[in-house]
Amino acid sequence: MIAIAGMSCHFPGAEGLDAYWRLISANRSAIGDPPAYRREFIRQAEVLQIPVRGGYIEHEGRFDPRLFHIPEREAARMDPQQKLVLIHACRALEDAGLTFDEIGGSRTGVFVGAMTNDLAYLKWGDVAQTLPEDITGNGLCLIANRLSYELDLRGPSMTIDTACSSSLVAMHHAVRSLREFECDFALVAGVNVILSTLLQKFYRDAGVGASDGGCRSYSRDANGMGRSEGVGVLLLQREQDLPVRCRKSYAAVNATGVNHGGQSNRFTAPSVQAQVELLRQTYASAGIQPHEIAYVEGHGTGIQQGDLMEIRALQQVFSGRDPPCWLGSIKSLIGHAEAASGIAGVIKIALMIHYAHIPPSAYADSPAPLLDACSPVQLMKAMRSLNPRRRHFMGVSAFGLGGTNAHALLTSHRFG
Numbered sequence: 001m002i003a004i005a006g007m008s009c010h011f012p013g014a015e016g017l018d019a020y021w022r023l024i025s026a027n028r029s030a031i032g033d034p035p036a037y038r039r040e041f042i043r044q045a046e047v048l049q050i051p052v053r054g055g056y057i058e059h060e061g062r063f064d065p066r067l068f069h070i071p072e073r074e075a076a077r078m079d080p081q082q083k084l085v086l087i088h089a090c091r092a093l094e095d096a097g098l099t100f101d102e103i104g105g106s107r108t109g110v111f112v113g114a115m116t117n118d119l120a121y122l123k124w125g126d127v128a129q130t131l132p133e134d135i136t137g138n139g140l141c142l143i144a145n146r147l148s149y150e151l152d153l154r155g156p157s158m159t160i161d162t163a164c165s166s167s168l169v170a171m172h173h174a175v176r177s178l179r180e181f182e183c184d185f186a187l188v189a190g191v192n193v194i195l196s197t198l199l200q201k202f203y204r205d206a207g208v209g210a211s212d213g214g215c216r217s218y219s220r221d222a223n224g225m226g227r228s229e230g231v232g233v234l235l236l237q238r239e240q241d242l243p244v245r246c247r248k249s250y251a252a253v254n255a256t257g258v259n260h261g262g263q264s265n266r267f268t269a270p271s272v273q274a275q276v277e278l279l280r281q282t283y284a285s286a287g288i289q290p291h292e293i294a295y296v297e298g299h300g301t302g303i304q305q306g307d308l309m310e311i312r313a314l315q316q317v318f319s320g321r322d323p324p325c326w327l328g329s330i331k332s333l334i335g336h337a338e339a340a341s342g343i344a345g346v347i348k349i350a351l352m353i354h355y356a357h358i359p360p361s362a363y364a365d366s367p368a369p370l371l372d373a374c375s376p377v378q379l380m381k382a383m384r385s386l387n388p389r390r391r392h393f394m395g396v397s398a399f400g401l402g403g404t405n406a407h408a409l410l411t412s413h414r415f416g
Contacts, residue, residue, distance in 0.1 A: 116199070175253055224302060229338075257408075315377060330344050360382050
């Protein structure tokens with residue numbers, strides 16, 4: 001298996017793993033207004049009459065370029081997503097007990113999920129005024145390549161864009177790369193920063209945006225999705241390669257899977273059958289039966305049609321179960337972090353396994369009609385402790401606009 005040996009994150013209302021776990025445990029919403037210093041973003045929204053409440057982080061551009069020997073002039077023109085991934089990759093390495101000297105020159109792979117670059121969209125439209133730093137400081141491919149370069153990492157390096165499933169697809173490729181011995185460590189990241197109203201306008205015009213900025217995941221009151229941002233980084237390593245001093249990792253990755261929905265009733269609509277096939281194939285590849293799954297961290301955007309199709313798929317996969325499989329989504333607390341949403345779910349599951357604790361689902365008191373008493377999947381109504389002496393299997397789903405689906409199966413992991 002593949003161990004999650006280190007992690008770091010910054011999501012709305014939670015900078016760092018401890019703060020993220022406190023937010024999850026308290027079932028506390030982090031939805032609010034954008035930071036006041038994003039004046040141009042707020043002005044655009046007012047002109048277009050677009051609601052912009054959602055899940056935001058602050059100080060996304062805070063960065064000391066001297067730590068990476070990056071010239072100030074170049075750092076000033078860098079996409080904040082590059083900066084966030086650099087910072088939190090270093091923290092994930094530190095969390096795993098690795099030094100830069102140990103990791104530098106190693107066969108470490110970098111796999112990043114990202115889908116937007118609002119800074120480039122807003123600032124560098126006039127080609128005549130661009131500088132070389134605008135190219136090296138921007139571009140999705142350079143998020144991964146910057147990290148590999150600055151830390152002198154010699155494994156595969158790639159940024160993957162499959163929309164909202166990007167970071168979970170990135171994790172899938174990282175796991176395969178480790179299993180095929182292309183790399184010895186893998187840094188997996190998901191990142192999203194909102195500086196433009198472009199996607200807010202798209203979601204509003206498509207009729208799927210939530211005016212209050214929240215995601216009522218799997219609720220009968222679901223009224224659309226609210227955008228959010230953040231960054232999460234994992235350090236993955238083959239279980240047998242973990243150093244002796246590492247007596248415990250957060251969790252282990254049993255299996256990952258990716259597929260596409262093919263043709264459905266429309267390009268942007270998810271496919272129930274593709275979701276069913278993906279979960280069944282992922283569990284089968286790990287030799288795990290659906291009745292062994294304790295919990296699924298779903299996609300759960302709060303868009304009624306999408307949530308209902310996901311529930312139908314889960315009900316097929318877990319049909320006949322008693323007790324039910326528990327269901328939740330971090331989006332109900334922090335909003336939809338788009339390319340970073342998959343990694344947000346993985347870190348949530350890893351912390352749940354680590355602390356042997358399943359928190360309640362935010363909208364368990366108002367479940368979608370399909371989640372009736374007969375449903376084999378249910379929202380968690382109250383905190384539930386897990387037996388730390390047993391293995392617990394949990395799934396994470398992410399479905400991308402356009403049809404790319406990803407699922408990961410995690411389990412508890414203990415030594416000694």
